[in-house]
Amino acid sequence: MAPAYPDDKTAKGPGVDADQRTHQADNDGRFRRQASAFRDTISADHPKFKPEKGRYVVYVAATCPWAHRALLMRKLKGLEEFVDVVWLHWALGEKGWYFKDEDNSVAKDPYYGYTLLREFYFKADQGYEKRFTVPMLWDRKHETIVNNESSEIIRIFNTAFNNQLPPAKAAIDVYPEELRGEIDEVNGWVYDKINNGVYKTGFATSQEAYDENVYPLFESLERLEKLLSDGREFVMGSKLTEVDIRLYPTIIRFDAAYFTLFRCNIKMIRYGYPNLHKWLLHLYYDFPEIFKETTFLEQLKKGYASSRAGITPAGPIPLILERHAAL
Ligand SMILES: N[C@@H](CCC(=O)N[C@@H](CS)C(=O)NCC(=O)O)C(=O)O
Missing domain, CATH: 1.20.1050.10 (Glutathione S-transferase Yfyf (Class Pi); Chain A, domain 2)
Known part of the structure; x- marks a missing residue:
């Protein structure tokens, strides 16, 4: 049976509306978030995913708060040499997240030439049937997804690379x-x-x-x-x-x-x-x-507005208030 991909208007899972891009709720009006599928970790004693420079990449979109968690932890721990970042465009398209040469994103994935996030999910698992979500932590060595659950990705970033980080960065522990x-x-x-x-x-x-x-x-x-x-x-x-x-x-x-x-x-x-x-x-x-x-406030506002049917960003873009506003 063909998998019920989120953008496939012909595929209806049980209790799920066909147009999930703009209509994410089940038929009872309630939104239920699915469990993430890839739940592996990185560590020196892991048989497959070892901490190594230049090996991992996290796929993100400026709109997504879950992806933002991963970006924050990567910066906080100084993991730039261990985990690259590749940006999808801020808009969630008909076929899910996609690449586009605009703002933070690029025309296509720099390593594989893919134009859609879903291509990575299918490379990792041909029979993948869930949503194609960011953040997605990818291993370039084994060419597969390590983890696509932000709460676990931030824990991986918190400890996995500590042995190879400068002491000040290794000492940062957000889950003491x-x-x-x-x-x-x-x-x-x-x-x-x-x-x-x-x-x-x-x-x-x-x-x-x-x-x-x-x-x-x-x-x-x-x-x-x-x-x-x-x-x-x-x-x-x-x-x-x-x-x-x-x-x-x-x-x-x-x-x-x-x-x-x-x-x-x-x-x-x-x-x-x-x-x-x-x-x-x-x-x-x-x-x-x-x-x-x-x-990226401007991008995320456009991202949220464009993924909701019938709403276009009218502007002006809401800005964060000046520093003195809180004093
Ligand atoms: N539980 C996941 C949720 C991730 C998630 O839902 N990301 C959204 C963007 S904010 C997404 O990629 N949605 C694509 C879709 O649902 O098709 C996590 O925390 O990592």
């Missing part, structure tokens, strides 16, 4: 042993209610599904706002952790895309959550090579 319990707990509700919550709200096609998600989303933003109200620098306290890395891509997109296009419109970050906004601007302006230089 003593904080793991607390980090896991916060990650749990931040993922469900915020990171994925904006998608469950934005992709909802019934009022019921929208209501089920929009209120918990804003309750959780309130919860973060309270956590940050003691003046702490990062969500878990004085240390930058995985929680900040996983949260930043969602919060930086919030006013520019989720508030408007995903109808997450009870409050904006900049006007409704002063502590969260201050945390956001701190990361963006005070660690620019990690946060600002991996953030």
